[in-house]
Amino acid sequence: MITIKHPADFPETYPLDRIGPRKDLLFFDIETTGFSGDTSQLYLIGCVYHDGFGWKLIQWFADTRQAEAKLLDAFFSFMKRFKILVHFNGDRFDIPYLEKCCRRLGLNHSFEGMKSLDIYRRVRPFRQLLGLESMKQKAIEQFLGVSREDKYSGGQLIEVYRDYLHTHDKRLYDLLILHNEDDLKGMPAILPILSYPDLFESDFTLSSLEMCTAPQDEMPSEPYLQLRWNSPFSVPVPLDCTLDPVSMELLGNEIACSIRLCQGQLKHFYPDYRDYYYLPFEDTAIHRSVGEYVDRSARKKATAKTCYTKKEGLFLPQFGPLWEPSFKEDYKSSLTYAAYSDELLSQPQTASAYAKQLLGWLAGQPGK
Structure with missing residues (x-):
């Protein structure tokens, strides 16, 4: 086994205290020869951590097939210094893979007691709202405007590692080490994506409310409610999305929404x-x-x-249980409404809850 350790250029692009104290954080990534820890080999584990003086990178590399168990021993022993693992898709791949490797090799290691922050898992519920083409790391990098060209994929490096085991060519060794190092150093580039779940899950302060009507030549002709909220968190890339009856713009820490009201007759079902x-x-x-x-x-x-009664008036759409009585256009309608009044959003808690409902609707998670 070969151990590499040196200072790391790890810019803090995101307020890490939202995750935990720096001393508790361990960023990690693994390289393997396949997708299952039962049938393939782990050959490299890389970590970035803060030692109180600065960021450091440490890697354990299996220079022989027999060194796999030593890698696992070294990593799990080192991991005990920390409390929070930070990774991308590690809950689905890296962590289960390492656990399977340990079982296959008869090693008594586990992740018990460690907290896990999976960037992929945190962002996945908001994929629709963010307009991400996929949940791959490169798609997130593109969304954030990060340009990083990888010469090799993890799959291509499997053959490189197999060639290294036969030749121990330093050029191949350098290629494997640098690929893992680049993956770890690239992690700060995607950390700002965590600002979106931070904001979407925060409490919101309603800053303005205005009733307006659409221009005469526009249809439908129902009145609109213009709402603005502020959040304690800001996002790095503005958003602009529409899902009837809501249109939203997100810039910095401000959400601006235009909501089409329903004017007419609706039904309350008992x-x-x-x-x-x-x-x-x-x-x-x-x-x-x-x-x-x-x-x-x-x-x-x-x-x-x-089993309904009817009511005539002006109604505000709601996207989950918030106000009663609630009204619908018909029994099968998924969208419910509340009879509109100026008092509906007068309470800060209710206004914040409504903002979260709107974001859940736009994210494809009605009722959230």
Whole structure:
């Protein structure tokens, strides 16, 4: 086994204290000859950490097939100094792979007691909202405007490592080490993507609310509500997205939303329909305690689809349970509404919850 250790150029592109104290953080990445720790070999583990004076990089390289167990022993022994592992897709690949390697080699190592911060996992729920083509690291780099050309992929380096085992050519060794080092040094470039889940999950302060109407030549003609919120967090790349009935712009720490209101008649459906009668002539439901006095020919047992009362007015769309009573266009409608009033968003907690609902709707997670 070969151990490499030296200072690392690791710019802090993201407030690391949101993850944890620097002394507790261990960034890591592995190189393997396949996808399963049961059937392939681990040949390189690289880590970046802060020793109190600056960032350091350490790597353990298997210069022989028999050195794999030594790599694992060295890594797990070193890992005990830290509390938080930071990685990209490590929850699905790196960590399970290392655990399988340990079982295959009969080593009693585990990640018990370690917290895990998987950049991939943190960002994945917001892929739709961010407009990411994929969840690969390169797609995130492109979104952030990071340009980094890899000469080789991890798959291509498998043959390079196999050739190295036969030749011990220093040129091949340097190629393998530098690829892993570049992956680790590239991690700060994607850390700013964590600002999006930070912001989306934060509390929001409503800064302005304005009612307006669309121009005469635009359809539909319903009024719009213009809302602005502020967050304690800022994002590196502005967002602009629309999903009817919401249009949103995100710049820095400010969210600006235009929400189309519904003007007209909607229905409130009662959940306990067995306790109601439906009156076909009035097109409404009434409670059985009152319906008993209605002529039998003018009433029916209500069903889930007919157990409603109607209301005329102006309605604000809601994207999860927030206000009651809630209203719908029809029984199967997924979007619900609340009767609009100036008081709906007057409470800071409610205004913040509504902002989170809007973002969940745009992210494809209604009700979040």
